[in-house]
Each structure stands twice: as structure tokens, then as C-alpha cells.
Amino acid sequence: MLNLVRKDILIQKKSFLIALVYSVFLFAIFSNEVFREAVYIMGTVAIAYIMVVTSNAYDDKYKSEIIINSLPVKRQAVVLSKYLAAAVYVVAGLVIVGAMGAVIIISGIPLPVRYINLNDAVFAFSAVALLASLYYPVYFRFGYALSRMLNLILFLVLFFAPGALVSYIRQNMDYGTAHQLAVRLQDLPAWAPGTLVLAAVILLTAVSALVSLKIYESKDF
Amino acid sequence: MDNILEIRNLRKDFGEFTLKDISFSLERGYVMGFIGPNGAGKSTTIKLIMNLIRRDAGEIKVFGLDNRKYELKVKERIGFVYDESHYYEELTINEMKRIIAPFYRQWDDNMFNRYIREFGLQPDKKIKNLSKGMKMKFSLAAALSHNADLIIMDEPTSGLDPVFRNEILDIMRDLLQDENKGVLFSTHITTDLDKVADYITFIHNGELVLTGSKESINEKYGIVKGSQELLDGDTRKEFLGIRETGFGFEALTGNVDRVRKLFADSVIIERPSLEDIMLYTVRGSANA
Known part of the structure; x- marks a missing residue:
């Protein structure tokens, strides 16, 4: 399985260069107050996203799954390696973006940047796990071209949904209900929301992997 | 009889095309030519052996082992060459080799380098810059560098000029100096078979027409x-x-x-x- 992850990295060495260049611009573009807090998360998610899509694009372009599945390797391993690779890309993204942030602070470039922290890592992991869980079963079932469309939709939803949700709540919920909801959320212990989200993400990823395995097991090349 | 490959009543239904209960077997130490017109079901049969598509019925045994139950064990000892390269073309020959090699326990780097030299390939050349014949030779080098006992080739000579084709056939013949190995190769160029094949299996429209040694076919x-x-x-x-x-x-x-x-x-x-x-x-x- 590690050989398969290694393969996905070796076929897209260029992506690491792109990620590096991208992270330079990242801090300049998202330096306003709204995005500043989320810059590490957005950067990492974007880098992981690029890497997932790029490796699959190469597999699709050369129909290389025919080669891969002719090697002494189980289909199970092919599927699980894609999930594992996504996690590796998150780590790569965190390292690249985190290092770039540190370089900016240390070199005294006048941008409002803080150091990367554990929260960023947890959020980035959760976001990518969520995206990958929705994306991979579609990719394994319908192939690269169709899954790319889904990807675009997911990406847009991820960017616009939170804003849309907030404005919907503002318009349609009276102040009392909203206030009550907020209070109730505050009543929860500090660890609760994060833990709940994390548990949900792990569950979703597991279900997604099972679905992908089932799909790939009966696939004809 | 020591069969390196045994296929019994193999069936796959695609709707518009059906592979109908194909049976044949190949002994160690021989080359089997697998012929039939385009669309006869040659590639389908080979993909079924490689477990790239799932069979509906029948039995495939490689080295006496079921090809699905013992998938890893079986594939460890198969060298494959397909009609198109399917390699990551942005990579060089050496980079691609570094991806493939760790999958095989018995990968032999010296053997690979020897083949690369023998075939006149440049290891730092990108795969996309290779000619069709060169790509085929690279596939062949990869297929022969992990001590495989069964070499499976799907149309390795199609689209190659006569010089290249003869070279590929010579390599096949050399390979059979080792009596433990076997080769199954499909083609629609029958003169290839006159040169190297010991056994012939001929399918048409998904059905087996004949299978047997070249002599027995000549007699009948x-x-x-x-x-x-x-x-x-x-x-x-x-x-x-x-x-x-x-x-x-x-x-x-x-x-x-x-x-x-x-x-x-x-x-x-x-x-x-x-x-x-x-x-x-x-x-x-x-x-x-």
C-alpha cells in the first residue's frame, strides 16, 4: 500500500512546486480580516485538493490503473492507498503552508500572519476527510471526468455554504431563537463540538472507504 | 502434465459480446500463440487471466493456483506486456522503473539494466518521447526483470515494423531457453506464430475454434x-x-x-x- 502512495507522489513531483508557489501568494491574497484566521486551513485544503485531483488525472490520462492492477497488488490496497494519500497530502500542505507562514514572520515581511497551530491542522484534516469521503466513491464509480464536476460543486459549496447559511439564519430566524441556540451551544463543554465533528468525520470516512471498496472490487478495466 | 496456465469453461458476458466457455492450457517451456480477428475476445481473455475483469463463470489456474484466490502469489510470477504502454508518460524510464520495482519481491535491477542496454534504451529518456517499438521494449524489460515464469503479452507486435517485430520474437525465443517458463501471446499477425509458437489457440466471436500443438493442427x-x-x-x-x-x-x-x-x-x-x-x-x- 505504501508503494502505491509513493507512486502517487512520484508521478506528481511538479505539484509540490506548484504548492510552494501557491503558498507564497496565499498569504498576500488572503490577508484581509475575514480570511486571515483561516488562511492555513484554506491553503492546506487547496494543496491537498490539487494533489488528489492531479494524481487521479494522470491515472486517467494513461489508463494506468490497468498497469497498477496487473502488479501483485490487491484492489483493496489500491482503494485504501488513495485515502491514505489524501492524508499524506494534508501533511505536505500543512508543512508547506506552515513553513511559508514562519518564513514571512521571521523575515519581517509586513503581512498580518500568525504561526500555524494544532487547530489549523485538525480543521484541515477534517475538511479534506469530508471532501475525500464524498469525492472518492464517485471517482471510483464514474471515473475521473465525472468526478471532476462533483469536485467543482463541492469546492464551491465549501466556500459559499457557510456564508449563505449565516445570512439565511439571519433572515429567517428571529433574534430570540438564534440567541437560545447560541446559548445552548455555549453550554456544551469546550471539547464537545470539536470531538463531535471529529467523530462524524471519522465515521463518514470509514463508510466512504467501505463504499469505494465495494465499487472497486467489481470493476472491469 | 505440468500446466503453467489452465483455463476451463471461461465465460464473460458483456451484453453485446460474450466470451463463451473458452478452455485451453499451456505447458511449461512452451510458447502459445493466441490468435483471432480483432474483437474475437483475445484481450478479454487476457484481462480475465490478469483479473482486470471479473469472470462470470469458469476456472483460471496459473501455476496450478486459482488466479483470484491467490492473486498476489500468481501476479508476483507473471510478466505482462500490453498493446499500449499505460505508463505515466511524463516520467523517464528509470523513474517508472522505480515505481514498479518495489511491488515485486524478486525484482532484479541488474537484469533490468542489462535488458535496457541490450534493447538500446536510454534510461533517462521520458516515456512520451519513445517510439512505439521502444515503449514495447521497455514494457518487455519490466516484464522480464522479476523472474516471472509466465509471460503474458497482448498484441506485442501490432503496429511495429518488421525489424522490431522480429527482435521481439527473438527475445521470446531466447526466453524459452529456460524450460520452466511459458509464454502466452496474442496476435492477429499469423506469421509471428509460424516463427515462435509451439501451441496455437484460435478464438473467433468469443468462441474457441481450435487449440493444440502446431504439429497436431498441421496433421488435422x-x-x-x-x-x-x-x-x-x-x-x-x-x-x-x-x-x-x-x-x-x-x-x-x-x-x-x-x-x-x-x-x-x-x-x-x-x-x-x-x-x-x-x-x-x-x-x-x-x-x-
Whole structure:
């Protein structure tokens, strides 16, 4: 399985260069107050996203799954390696973006940047796990071209949904209900929301992997 | 008998095309040519052996082991070459090798480098810059560098010029110096088989037409030439395919002895080439 992850990295060495260049611009573009807090998360998610899509694009372009599945390797391993690779890309993204942030602070470039922290890592992991869980079963079932469309939709939803949700709540919920909801959320212990989200993400990823395995097991090349 | 590959009643239904209960086997130390016109089901059969598609029924045993139950063990000892390269073309030969090598426990880097040199390949050249023949040679080098006992090749010679084709065939012949190995290769170029194949399996429209050693095929099959008067409703049934001209007929039989008894000296019987067998059979079934 590690050989398969290694393969996905070796076929897209260029992506690491792109990620590096991208992270330079990242801090300049998202330096306003709204995005500043989320810059590490957005950067990492974007880098992981690029890497997932790029490796699959190469597999699709050369129909290389025919080669891969002719090697002494189980289909199970092919599927699980894609999930594992996504996690590796998150780590790569965190390292690249985190290092770039540190370089900016240390070199005294006048941008409002803080150091990367554990929260960023947890959020980035959760976001990518969520995206990958929705994306991979579609990719394994319908192939690269169709899954790319889904990807675009997911990406847009991820960017616009939170804003849309907030404005919907503002318009349609009276102040009392909203206030009550907020209070109730505050009543929860500090660890609760994060833990709940994390548990949900792990569950979703597991279900997604099972679905992908089932799909790939009966696939004809 | 020590079969390196054994296929029994293999079936796969695609809806518009069905591979119908194919059976054949290959002994160690021999080359089997797998022939048939385009679309006959050659690639389907090979993909079924490689477990790239799932069979509906039947049995595939490689080295005596079920190809699905013992998938890893079996694939460890198979070298494969496909008609298209399917490699990541942005990579160089060496980079691609570094991806493939760790999958095989018995990968032999020295052997790979020897083949690369022998084939005149440049290891730092990108795969996309290789000619079709060069790509084929790279595939072959990869297939031969992990001590595989069974080499499976799907149309390795198609689209290659005669010089390249002969080189590939020579390599195959060299390989068989080792009596533990076996080669299954599909082609629609029958002259390839005259050069290297010991056994022939011929399929058409998803059905097995014949399988056996080249000698046994040569003994059984014959091109029969005679005058038109000999052909009637009954005698026609004796032939697998008939070509009629103004002067007489030429036909393929799968039972030379019987034809000899039936027509005695009134016909001439010649040894058919594999191409004859393929052409008459394909045409025969089209007329039927």
C-alpha cells in the first residue's frame, strides 16, 4: 500500500512546486480580516485538493490503473492507498503552508500572519476527510471526468455554504431563537463540538472507504 | 502434465459480446500463440487471466493456483506486456522503473539494466518521447526483470515494423531457453506464430475454434482443392470454409483423414498456413 502512495507522489513531483508557489501568494491574497484566521486551513485544503485531483488525472490520462492492477497488488490496497494519500497530502500542505507562514514572520515581511497551530491542522484534516469521503466513491464509480464536476460543486459549496447559511439564519430566524441556540451551544463543554465533528468525520470516512471498496472490487478495466 | 496456465469453461458476458466457455492450457517451456480477428475476445481473455475483469463463470489456474484466490502469489510470477504502454508518460524510464520495482519481491535491477542496454534504451529518456517499438521494449524489460515464469503479452507486435517485430520474437525465443517458463501471446499477425509458437489457440466471436500443438493442427487441417462437381449438400458439410471459383473450389477441412477417404484421389490436399485456417474459418462462419 505504501508503494502505491509513493507512486502517487512520484508521478506528481511538479505539484509540490506548484504548492510552494501557491503558498507564497496565499498569504498576500488572503490577508484581509475575514480570511486571515483561516488562511492555513484554506491553503492546506487547496494543496491537498490539487494533489488528489492531479494524481487521479494522470491515472486517467494513461489508463494506468490497468498497469497498477496487473502488479501483485490487491484492489483493496489500491482503494485504501488513495485515502491514505489524501492524508499524506494534508501533511505536505500543512508543512508547506506552515513553513511559508514562519518564513514571512521571521523575515519581517509586513503581512498580518500568525504561526500555524494544532487547530489549523485538525480543521484541515477534517475538511479534506469530508471532501475525500464524498469525492472518492464517485471517482471510483464514474471515473475521473465525472468526478471532476462533483469536485467543482463541492469546492464551491465549501466556500459559499457557510456564508449563505449565516445570512439565511439571519433572515429567517428571529433574534430570540438564534440567541437560545447560541446559548445552548455555549453550554456544551469546550471539547464537545470539536470531538463531535471529529467523530462524524471519522465515521463518514470509514463508510466512504467501505463504499469505494465495494465499487472497486467489481470493476472491469 | 505440468500446466503453467489452465483455463476451463471461461465465460464473460458483456451484453453485446460474450466470451463463451473458452478452455485451453499451456505447458511449461512452451510458447502459445493466441490468435483471432480483432474483437474475437483475445484481450478479454487476457484481462480475465490478469483479473482486470471479473469472470462470470469458469476456472483460471496459473501455476496450478486459482488466479483470484491467490492473486498476489500468481501476479508476483507473471510478466505482462500490453498493446499500449499505460505508463505515466511524463516520467523517464528509470523513474517508472522505480515505481514498479518495489511491488515485486524478486525484482532484479541488474537484469533490468542489462535488458535496457541490450534493447538500446536510454534510461533517462521520458516515456512520451519513445517510439512505439521502444515503449514495447521497455514494457518487455519490466516484464522480464522479476523472474516471472509466465509471460503474458497482448498484441506485442501490432503496429511495429518488421525489424522490431522480429527482435521481439527473438527475445521470446531466447526466453524459452529456460524450460520452466511459458509464454502466452496474442496476435492477429499469423506469421509471428509460424516463427515462435509451439501451441496455437484460435478464438473467433468469443468462441474457441481450435487449440493444440502446431504439429497436431498441421496433421488435422488441410486445404482441399478439387472441381466444382464434387461439391453438393452433403460434401459441403465436411468443410469449415469454402471458396469457389469458376474452375473449382478450395476448402478448409479439420479432418484430413476423412476427406482423403471420401474423395480419394479426386482432390489435392495441401498443408494450410495458420492464415488459411483463420481466413477460412472466419469466412465460413460469416456465411453460415
